[in-house]
Amino acid sequence: MRRDQASRKARRARRVRLLSACSAVSAWIVVALVTVQAQPPQGRGGGRGQITSPRNAYPDRPAGDPAAIERGRALYSVNCAFCHGADTRGGDQGPSLLRSGVVLDDQRGELMAPVVQNGRTDRGMPKFAFSTEQIADIAAFVHTFRAAGYDESRQKPPSILVGDPRAGEAYFGAKCASCHSTSGDLRGIATKIVDEKVLQQTWLMPGGGGRGRGAASPVAPPVPTAIVTLPSGERIEGRVEHMDDFVIALMTADGSHRSVRTDSDAVKVDVRDPLQQHRELLRVYTDRDIHNVTAYLVTLK
């Protein structure tokens, strides 16, 4: 991370935190999130239901006693949150508990208790004179936070609009305008594709983007065409339906299907990939070019 970028990101992160601290609405959202996390979400695998992806491969903990969770929340917020963070994800002094092996392996405070009661003085953690019951309450609260590397609940993407629209317009004129027109094929593109990230993905590679896993792209990718020249001199032209090192299958203009073996040097195959320029440009763009063009295209309402 470049230094200026790093400080920009840090500023943005601080702003996000400040906003959530100041806004009553955001505070409500934080409470709601904690409440949701306290209840096992549906659809997780491992011990209950289907494993369909790494996102649901591990079982949820059984729901804890709400009263114990509330007692634990109070104890945690007073005694633990300063170092380990209000959300157990760590603070300036203490490490994240969410990924701690002790916490993950713990069931009802039995593994957390020795650490809490004895401290880890070599690492700056003091002893706490809590009873076993109190530690079980703290554990019940800590276990309401789910440890996950694939945690969609934390994916609240900030705006990606950081570019300069005028620089983007100039870049568009130089690199894109030979094929595309803002009064023609791209007229109102930002009205048709409202999500700015999807818009960015779509202009980078039409049909190749779409947000997240399995999301449909707002435009269909253009299909390659090919001209096949047989040893007899016959030329077959059409949309490519299948193509590998050995066979090409085409649909010709009259709607008929032709399949030709191509594993002979006597057969010539000339493929026209309508996205070839888009592919070549991937080697050319700077990230700033991409951000600028996106900032320009979102103005095309």
Add this chain to the structure above:
Amino acid sequence: MTRSAKAFALQLAAAIALVLTVRASDGLDPAALLKPLSDSWPSYSGDYTGRRYSALKQIDQSNVKHLSLAWVAKLAGGPGNATGPALPPPFGPPPTSVGGEGRGDVVVAGQTTIKGSILEVNDVLYVTAPDNVWALDAHDGHELWHYFWRTKGGTHIGNRGAAMWGNYLFFVTPDDYFVSIDARTGKERWHKEAASFQQQYFLTSAPTTIGNHIIVGTGNDLDSPGYLTSYDPETGAQQWRFYTVPMNPGDPGLDTWKNIDAARHGGGHPWLPGVYDPEQHLYIFGTGNPTPAYTAQARGEGDNLFTCAIVAVNVDTGKMAWYYQTSPHDTHDWDSAQTPILVDGDFRGSGPRKMVLTASRNGYYFTLDRVSGERLVTSKFSDTVNWAKPDLNQRGQPVRDPAKDHDIAGALVSSANGGATNWPPPSFSPDTGLFYVPLSESFAMYYLTETDARGAMGLGGKEEIGVGSLGNYIIAIDPKTGKTVWRHKFRTAGAARGASGLLTTAGRLLFGGDVSGNFVAFDPATGRPLWHTQLGQVTNAPETYLVEGHQYVLVAAGDSLYAFTLN
């Protein structure tokens, strides 16, 4: 008796017992694993070199066009006919033995997919998929037994195969058990907990048999330490454990992490089996990415040793002999866990060298001296890879360009997350002196989504969206120069996916699956296809073996195994 004489007598007795155990059986003698790959396929890579080069040459360039299907075996995972077959043998399949700690209420969606190596020992094939092991007759593919493990959960992404010692088989499960089965019956001998399920480990690797050690590597996509464990094949007792990241004050590499808490959650999982140099007693393997993978600030600015490295450990002690890091401070989840390859030979006129070769997921190729760990060659084997600065550092390592980590507004990075290459194993042919590896050239936008300064866990904190492929290839690299000698680009109009793992043979053939569902034999000197057949996507690396005088080529596509021979 003196103390040392007593110890000697005990060792001698143990050695005799070991020899008797193995000799008394018709199973696999560990000494057979020291032989170059030929009639059978007794380990993950076939032999300890990782070359996947077989001396078999009944099938060769002159007759490969006559290669045709001998048999197909479609495998069905799950508890199956655990309560007994509908029809008694030999009319129905044999019953399934069921083990496992799960309650039987976890359904794993999706079909059985074979993504690992298949052992071939004494005319029997041993095949795995997550939670499943089968024994098949190598002549005709008919099922001899099936074992099913009732899972507690865990990521069921794949299983890379079993290991064998005498008449015992060993495999690992997604819910973190190390399981031993009697290879003659398919009945479980015992199982051991090999990693913490609560910490979200999931085990996928094939164990490795070396002498009386069975070596097992971990996998995990959360923040956890990677490690190898060596087990006793008889009892399953732990012999040693080697962590790939510093775990205690004073451990080497600790100064490359922000603090010990970061190191102990630093990843570096040995996802794939390594190779073995019997002269140096070194087990040589690759390690995975550091964690958190993308939001790296919690790891500090250092190299994060020993993640993304080739590491050599003494097989008897589990102590590290040397390491070479191929991606200092990785920020893209690009493992260096690919199985390396051992080659001996002259290196640019400097005399004979014992070398180790690896093509890393980050798009860089390395030749190292495997006695010292000294780097001999670094090259970039993908033209599109753009995450590193133009110049290597003094140690020959690529230097990351922080602007290409990720960005809130998106950073255009090559490769996409899958990398320039991935787990499908490479191959080396001594006939051509070339190293063969599948290559994908792709771009993705990497967006930072976690703005909390503390970062995310595991693979979180980013959104990564592929924006285009510039081609998929098999390439041939000269290990002495690192230069690509040829590259075969697959013609395709469909979605981009990489080629399968590879096999070379003394019949001067290179086998692999292409990106369009063809299984292909290439000329290893040029990359020209010589034979092909359409199977659907090949999902493992092809293998070869000899039964009753016939050479077979064996490959998996999804839930089915296909065996080819000269009919």
